[in-house]
Amino acid sequence: LILKLAQIGRLEEALTLNLENIERMQKKEFQSDLLIDLLYIPLGILYYYQSDYKLAQDSLIKGIEAADLLDLVHVAWMPKIYYALNSYQMGDMKSAEKIIKDTLKFTQKHNLKANHLWAETINLTFKLKKEKVNLNIFTAEKIKSYQEIIEQNTFTVLKTKVVFVIARLFIREQKDKEALAHLEKLNKLKIDYIDQITAKILKAVAFFNLNQKKESRELLLAALL
Numbered sequence: 001l002i003l004k005l006a007q008i009g010r011l012e013e014a015l016t017l018n019l020e021n022i023e024r025m026q027k028k029e030f031q032s033d034l035l036i037d038l039l040y041i042p043l044g045i046l047y048y049y050q051s052d053y054k055l056a057q058d059s060l061i062k063g064i065e066a067a068d069l070l071d072l073v074h075v076a077w078m079p080k081i082y083y084a085l086n087s088y089q090m091g092d093m094k095s096a097e098k099i100i101k102d103t104l105k106f107t108q109k110h111n112l113k114a115n116h117l118w119a120e121t122i123n124l125t126f127k128l129k130k131e132k133v134n135l136n137i138f139t140a141e142k143i144k145s146y147q148e149i150i151e152q153n154t155f156t157v158l159k160t161k162v163v164f165v166i167a168r169l170f171i172r173e174q175k176d177k178e179a180l181a182h183l184e185k186l187n188k189l190k191i192d193y194i195d196q197i198t199a200k201i202l203k204a205v206a207f208f209n210l211n212q213k214k215e216s217r218e219l220l221l222a223a224l225l
Helices: 001-005 011-027 033-038 040-049 053-069 071-088 093-109 113-128 141-151 156-172 177-190 192-209 213-224
Strands: none
Touching: 001 011, 001 071, 001 192, 011 033, 033 040, 033 053, 040 053, 040 177, 053 071, 053 093, 071 093, 071 113, 093 113, 113 156, 141 156, 156 177, 156 192, 177 192, 192 213
């Protein structure tokens, strides 16, 4: 429920619910500390969304440790992804890259295909954000497979992440019209609130590169609001 509230942009409500439940569980007699620590996973994600990176890091580490100790494979993958993203935002690129590579191994080992793909898009995004990067990592086969995923009836979250990677690649290659064409495909989907903001920013960058300043400005203002 906490994560669903975050998906639709109700972050303050989600944070209140998260903190209240941690406090409620802490007051219970004979309550497992590990189960309480699992609630630090959504808490860390919320702090990440709110740019409280130190709090996010502490919460995510606590949640990951609890999930690993309880051997909750289907729980542990998500905080690992956000731990990598959070480390990146804190400027620790080396740790971010190591964490996401470890997450790729983790999801592959446990045959978590959808989660592996999400981690892969994060890994590629890190590479695309570097000023100097060999774009040969994006083979024609890789791009084709990603474009097929976009057309498939798969999870909206995954489809959105793949669109973002392809759009960022095309923007880097100065193929802004192709980037916009892919981003337009998200219009038919009910994407997460945070992703709606990202989509507006990427579109704004593409329009700016195409010298369509009015459209770019409108999208940036909408993203800021």
